[in-house]
Each structure stands twice: as C-alpha cells, then as structure tokens.
Amino acid sequence: MTNQNQAGAKLCGRFVLIDKLGAGGYGEVWRARDELRDTDIALKILYSQFRESEPACRCSSGEFTLTARLNHPGVLRVYEPVRGEDATVLPMVLPRAVTCARCAARRTRASCRCSSTSPRRSNTHTLAASCIAT
Numbered sequence: 001m002t003n004q005n006q007a008g009a010k011l012c013g014r015f016v017l018i019d020k021l022g023a024g025g026y027g028e029v030w031r032a033r034d035e036l037r038d039t040d041i042a043l044k045i046l047y048s049q050f051r052e053s054e055p056a057c058r059c060s061s062g063e064f065t066l067t068a069r070l071n072h073p074g075v076l077r078v079y080e081p082v083r084g085e086d087a088t089v090l091p092m093v094l095p096r097a098v099t100c101a102r103c104a105a106r107r108t109r110a111s112c113r114c115s116s117t118s119p120r121r122s123n124t125h126t127l128a129a130s131c132i133a134t
Contacts, residue, residue, distance in 0.1 A: 005030065005045060012084030015043050015091065026050055026059065031094060042076070044090040051088045057081070060090045 005028060009017045016033040021042065023029070027050065032043040050056035060081040067078040079091040 011045065011087040012082045012089055015089060026056060034091060040094050042092045042094045046088045057088060063090060
C-alpha cells in the first residue's frame with residue numbers, strides 16, 4: 001500500500017509535504033508545513049484505498065476524539081481530521097527528534113527504526129515514525 005506523495009506537494013489546500021517519516025497499516029506520516037497554522041506538523045495521510053472508507057475515516061475521527069481528551073507529555077496532540085478532494089489527513093503536533101544514542105538508551109538498538117542510511121536523517125530517530133504511523 002502506497003500513496004504517490006512527494007516532498008513539495010500540497011494536500012487539502014494547506015499542507016505542504018516536507019519529509020516522509022514513516023508508514024503503517026492505514027497510511028503514511030510526513031513532516032509537513034501547515035500553512036494555516038504557519039507551523040511544521042506531523043501529517044498522517046490515509047492510503048488512497050481508505051480515503052473514501054467510512055470505517056477508516058471513523059477511525060481517524062476516533063483517534064482525534066480520544067487524544068483530544070488526553071493531556072500528557074507522552075501523548076501527541078492531534079488536530080481534527082481534514083478531508084479534501086486529494087486526501088484525507090490527520091494533522092498532529094510534530095514530536096522532537098532524538099539521537100540514536102538516546103533511542104538506544106530507551107530501547108534496544110535492534111528495535112530502533114532509525115533511518116541511518118538516509119543522509120538527511122542520519123543518526124536521527126524521529127519518534128513520529130514509530131509512534132504514529134499505525
């Protein structure tokens with residue numbers, strides 16, 4: 001399952017894709033610029049086959065509803081889902097990145113999902129890739 005998203009593309013008339021952070025069962029997660037909020041965010045983009053699926057859209061709405069009630073430093077703030085002609089997305093706060101050394105201290109290096117082969121993200125583990133791509 002893939003989307004045909006590329007860095008620089010604009011979705012829903014306001015989200016400019018910057019860098020792909022990860023992918024999961026329902027979609028991809030990108031670092032994106034929210035032109036309405038004038039800030040960088042994490043943006044979960046539902047795969048095209050789920051875009052018109054009411055159960056998938058209810059799942060995104062449920063994720064928003066549940067996390068909106070929580071106030072904890074370990075839980076990302078999720079904004080209301082946006083359905084556009086080109087995509088259905090779930091915007092959320094972009095978590096800070098941590099280095100592989102900090103990641104290794106918290107988890108085993110074998111389970112680290114760092115993209116050390118990527119020159120742009122070498123030695124950086126973005127929590128969004130492992131936490132919100134599902």
